[in-house]
Amino acid sequence: MLKSRIFLYLFVFTFLLVLFQFVTANNIQKALTEDVQQRDVRLEKLEDSLKTMHLKVLDMQYFSLENNDDALVYYDHLNLENPTRYIEDKLLETNEKTGDNPLIPYEGMESDFKINKIKVLNHKWILTDFSDGKYWGELLLEYELKDDLSVDFTMLDHLLYARSN
Template identity: 60%
Template sequence: MKKSLFLYLFVFAALIALYLFVSSGKLANASNQRIGDLMEEVETLKESLQASEIKNLEMQYFSLENNDDALAYMEDVDLENPSQYIADKLLETNEPKGDNPLVPYAGMEGNFKINKIKVLNHKWILADFSDGKFWGELLIQYELKQDLGVDFTTLDHLLYTKGQ
């Protein structure tokens, strides 16, 4: 009886060992598959990031910060961030009540205010304006003076209609 008990224990231990061996192999295969999938995802994300960086560099081509020739015109003016300074000055033209004087349209649903600003170079600005329902864009010429004053002139404008 003692002999058959040891035999049963041995068979039971062997079955447990076999089960653990098979399940660990399946677990290792599943882990390797997951690692492979994650590595593919990382590669895809790296490619996507690289494409986004290239697109970002292309978008920054027309910006004052990345235009050394345009910045050379502003050497006389001591500003840490000229684009931000000019954008702030342009936002100051938004009247508390009434339309922005640079926008050549009367607000239909409210007052037209300048919202977004892109300083292209040492002379031009692209700006977006809206009254909450209607919107448009402006091409603005500016001149930065020695006393840090800024003169703005609207060169061209565009108002989007609902159908567009």
């Protein structure tokens, strides 16, 4: 009789232990499944964001010499590896003179006006940003890259932003 009770208690204890492990494993499985589903949702959102950003980058690159095969044809005979970089470097050389950049029609108020950012739009036009550290503006330039690799810049239009406190 004592032996059968021990087996009964052992059986009940084993049954409760198996039941506990079954419930625990089931809960862990549910949690892992929910985790995977949440990660899938986040991954989809990231993929959508990546596609959106890719489209924005393509949009921003639309007006650029690097992506304009028709404009690049004008420089095939010059054997320049990177015409955009060459033109940007030539434009930045205008900053090296003392005083304001000669292409900027304003006198610097805090210091000298210098060109900061450059966007070569095509084989004829450049958009630039300039600043003296406190005031800033933009220039629309026309340029000509000659066969001797010299570059002539002509200012087409300009603006100086009003400083707001």
